[in-house]
Amino acid sequence: MAVFAYKAIGTDGLVRGSIAADTARQARDQLRARGLRVEEIRSQSSSTATNWIWGGTNRYEARLVPIVRELSTLLSAAIPLSDALRTVTKQQRGRMGNALALVCDRVSAGRSLAEAMREQPQVFDPLTIQMVEVGESAGTLDVVLDHLAEFRERYLQFKDRVLTSLFYPMFVLGMSLLVTLFLMTFVVPMLLDNLLEAGQTIPWPTRILKGVSDLLRGHGMLIAMTLGGVFVGLVFILRTSWGRLRWHRVLLRLPIFGKLAEKQELARASLIIATLMESGIVFLESVGIAARAVKNQVLRHAFERVRDQVQTGSDIGDAMDRQGVFPPTVVQVFAVGQQSGKLEEMLKRLATDYDRQVTSLSTRLATVLEPILIVLLAVVVGFILFATMLPILEAGNVL
Template identity: 30%
Template structure:
């Protein structure tokens, strides 16, 4: 195996240089991280070896745009949280740790953000305040957990917990996307096949069916009418103005309808109705509930474990959920908890959360281990997603 030169920061905050045997630069990086080193650079001795990318320089399809067209990805933010937690646990001051992470960052967009945060902290601002100035990269969950960590003097532990939370959330998100690919392909292929049958196959039998003296069965007549509609309106039937305009009108109506539907789904009322419908779809509704409840429990449990007050934790959790049904339920839960009710009571009465979830939360309240129980709920539902 080739040798790779590396530069890293050890647990004492000192720079370490050396060589390590590995099959690739990525493997070398993993071996070094397993030894508790924060890697800043890995290069190969062989001319063909290429420098390994920094931990925060992974490409991704989705991210947040900043000046110059660059992107700050969710993976990069997670890596930064993990690196910062490691450096703080090693005893480095926050400002020095930020300077090191900023120095080794290779993504220009994120480097600019980290530079601004470092400057803000050096001027005496709180770390959470510096993060809050960049909402496109650091959401409310991130900022509030850091704020709680600062207040409790456990910023390193909170950052480690936050990194773990984000890593698990990203794994679940990737699994959900992967699981949705196959159904989407199947539905798309099925739609194409049905259209081909209606436009090409059914017309071949249409004359034969029309020549029969007996009336066609209702279902057969419906299929024939759909086929005729597609031929008349979706395909040019003749080289005349009317024949050419029909498809144009049809596609305009379809496109306009799709645009209007998308706009309506973007409204609060439209999203609420759509989410309620999805919840009732067999199998799909159950899957959505599992994923959403897992995210709720993981987010809420992480916030509680980090010292965020319960009412504030409910609000932050509600804002992180994309499902309107559960978000509205949490809004009602917030009001009742504020009035003095135990968390488990309004959760159970909302009708949105499974009985097992509310029962485990009740046990957590009674034993004083609410955050641990919430994270256990998330683990159980994550296993179901797997």
Template identity: 30%
Template structure:
């Protein structure tokens, strides 16, 4: 019975709880704690000599959270600091868990503690959570444990993830900024067509005269929007969801989508250079950490975040495994820029491949940043013109009959 109760308690998810209570000398206090139940929170507060008067679970949207790459990056930096200070792994995990504020991350850290306390190495414990700790993370931690340089490897992983996340945010900015603004513009236009234009239309019917072509076009468009806007919205959302589901289930469709993204004007070039930067950054990190080049290429294929480059990097790995040099294998794919291939060739000849790969990554990260800034600057006037044409066109077309009546009078 006791074992069943323990298992049930273990399976209870962690949540964030808001509490109000009284401390020593009846001093009013409040705050937040992470725990599995109200009783757990009461016990934690009692250890701090606090009597809880009110305990409330945070909402599911903010109370538990989801483990992100940023959380893993911060975790790696905290662990590197603890290990560098000479704190044993188990105690370091305990200290990190107590400092975390996201329940999902606390639960993950506690699972690592349980595995390590049962005899697993830190890398083996992390390998049980592939969604949070990718192959690169596990390989570097394993290499650090074997070489006695775990703190350096954790710091290297944190730096790597920080640069990758920075690159991702730039690419997302290039994709989402124009899409978000245009979506708002289309939504405002639809609102005008569905709610505002019908009011003018009823007024125009009393004129008894033929409407200007632009006004008639807007009225006809308004009638279509009123009848089919819900169908159009449902079709759009359904198509997007269907496409995502097809991409998850069919590698062929996912590959074609990634290939299409790389061929888009401007955006395709940004995503292309982003993939090159992530590949070289990942390979540089693994190679400088003592991971064999073949294994590093396997890890870099998964880190490219693009199925086209994933396939290309796997072909490079096969060529390198047969004895070819890395720069020659890269050139044979016809995918990598000539500058990147040339710099890798120089790095191989000089025996400083990791340093040269890092320079390639830095160069293309800067290229991505410059292109995103240029795209943003270019899109702003275009977006203003398009939004002005959409919204202004509807407004002007509604006032044209009124202007003509005023002119006739």
């Protein structure tokens, strides 16, 4: 089924919107059945954005929060689901509006909301679908949607703190490389060519500088192609399951960065498990969904093994301890939470604590890296200036 944007004339004047149908002719017939005179109709493609739950970046993730919140408000006011969906759909444009239009038409045709959402995996992730299905089964869809909106608002706060904090240091490093390349390929050759023509004896710092400059000017394209090939090769390797698993295993062993990545992933997984269990979803299904949300392959496989072992009768704490990748604090929280019956509450506290630690550590790391990179830039530029000016100063002394 496709989505068609239309412009038609109705009793209230010009009407614009979108409608789901198999063909343009079927869409036109549906509009005519509504009493509309179609002026224009065109096909709109559905979104193919990568689902966030598999580790990609979903551009609709932030837009889902107000949609879910508004849908919960309308349902709590005793408005029928189809009417509530139609109201929410009218406020959306583009591919999000197309996806909601498909969902609205499916629900109007008798499908459940969860089934309609399951046909749009590019917009609605398994966690959302699972919670909606539980809400429909229990007859508390408005409450579950409100809970889902709160979860999404909090989940959006759990962004990649490390990359965000390191953005400025990486920007400084990139500018350092650009400045260095500019000096070595344009400024330095112009200054040194005059000295060489005069037969001036060149000191060793200047010879080193000239050698690097000649290398960049003579073989710059080859060096760029080599570095590009290495980069493409690394990207290709990281796209394979074997490459991602190896890289994620190395990442967890890195000092500082490994702990940051580990705590960030565990905070997200803990929040997802707690939210799903509070919505009435059993632990095994919650862990399975949380495992797919974990980007690190080592931790993902560990969560999947925990699910399998718990399913065969093991305690949660023992199953996690046998994996050898979870910190003792996490193992204790799961074990004590299972025994006390307060697993959801303890996991939420764990997620909040780990997110706070990641934010603090990444901020301090960025604070330390910034002056180091600035000093490095000053040293590189200073050496270039010193190696360039040294023969000029020596020539002045000789004269």
